[in-house]
Amino acid sequence: MRSPLSEPTAAPLHSGACRPRRVASVTVGQTPRSDVVPDILAQLPMALEVQEFGALDGLSEREIAALAPRAGETSLVTRLRSGADVVVSRQRVARRMEEICRGIDPARFDLLIVLTTGLFREFESDCPTVNAQRAIDATIAALAAAGQTVGVIYPLRRQVDENAAYSVPGCALRLTHAAGGDAAALLRAADDLRGCDLVVLNSVAYVETDRLAVATRMGRPVILARRVVAGAIRLLLDPGGTRRSMPPAAARPPAGTNGAAAAERMHTLTPRERQVMSLVAEGLSNKAIARQLTISPRTVEIHRARMMDKMGAGSVGALVRMVLVAQHPGL
Structure with missing residues (x-):
């Protein structure tokens, strides 16, 4: 398994350095995931530098075969570097994923993407994280x-x-x-x-x-x-260059009525409020958000309250629906 600690250090998200954002993408299978990652990058408005890590990287055919689900275990299907699909034990491959995620250095990466569905758990990391299943x-x-x-x-x-x-x-x-x-x-x-x-x-x-x-x-x-993953990445890493000032309450578009109205409200958020919105929409607590963004829980509360007010969302469920209609016209 490749170590995420072997690359040179890069400037963190808050440094202001003019460089592509650095993203660590962790998958259940082997890398590179040329069937997934380029398509996600094509949906994003910013340049990203992606380093991929796979839970099955470096394993022999015999070692991969040994990860097949046993009695009482549940399954995941993933892709090998050869393009072949393989079914593996959800429980055992999750432990390998967890080891990789713990080693991702937030001083080197702006974002961690857990690029797999089917793993119903949190992965410990000090990096802001997009968890596909979450x-x-x-x-x-x-x-x-x-x-x-x-x-x-x-x-x-x-x-x-x-x-x-x-x-x-x-x-x-x-x-x-x-x-x-x-x-x-x-x-x-x-x-x-x-x-x-x-x-x-x-x-x-x-x-x-x-x-x-x-x-x-x-x-x-x-x-x-x-x-959905691309939308979460966009919220966390978009520098907010299209931000507009918040109009008076009477002039604001109705909350949640359609994608255009939701998108218009999203344009009034600060970059930090967009980050908080993305993590709130994924169901993270204020404490978990504070850890990922390296700010205090109280600061998260303030950003969260302002964001919910600007979006006109009365609940997290309403917020998620607004984000969805903004990013998926026709819902």
Whole structure:
């Protein structure tokens, strides 16, 4: 496994140095993830310098085969450097991911991206973090809490059974499966989810053509995991060059009515308020946000209150929905 400590030191986020932001991307599989990372970068308005770390990097075929799920373990599907897919134990690969995340130096990286779904845990790091599964969970919870029926598509059939207990209080989710790139399976999954108000493709491996296939079949909005990740990165790293002054309350666009109104409100946030909004939207506590941004919990409270007021959001769920409609027109 490559050590994140072997590279030269880079200036931290708050240094003001004129350089591309440095991002550590951690994946379950092997690097480089040329099937995911370039597409996410293409969705961002800023230049990023990405260093990738994979939980399976440096392992032999035999060592990777030994990570196959055992009885009582749950599964993840990921990609090897060769382009082949492999199913591994969620529990054991998570420990390898955790080791990598602990070694990411916040003096060298502006952001840590946990670029995998299916790991329902926090990863200890002093770096501001985008956790793909955490972002997806917040998305599903916010949309389901709004009274919408949410369908979720996983890559593997066994993941449907393993995640059957996953629920949002007061809401019934519908789960099915389809491998990315398998047109027939995606259409079958879309038929399984008929009647849902929207669908989440719960893997960063799904691509835009997969999203379009399901959306066209169902005539409903479909959320792509990598788009959610790109949106979270944008909020944390966008320097806020398009920020506009806050208009008087009477002149503000109605809160949460449409994507344009939500986007207009987001333009009034300071860079720090945008960072706080992203982490609040992922469900982090004030204490956890303070740790990631290296500020006090009290300062987080102040930024959070100002941000919620500017956004006109009465709850975290309402905030997440506003962020989603701003970043995903048509929801």
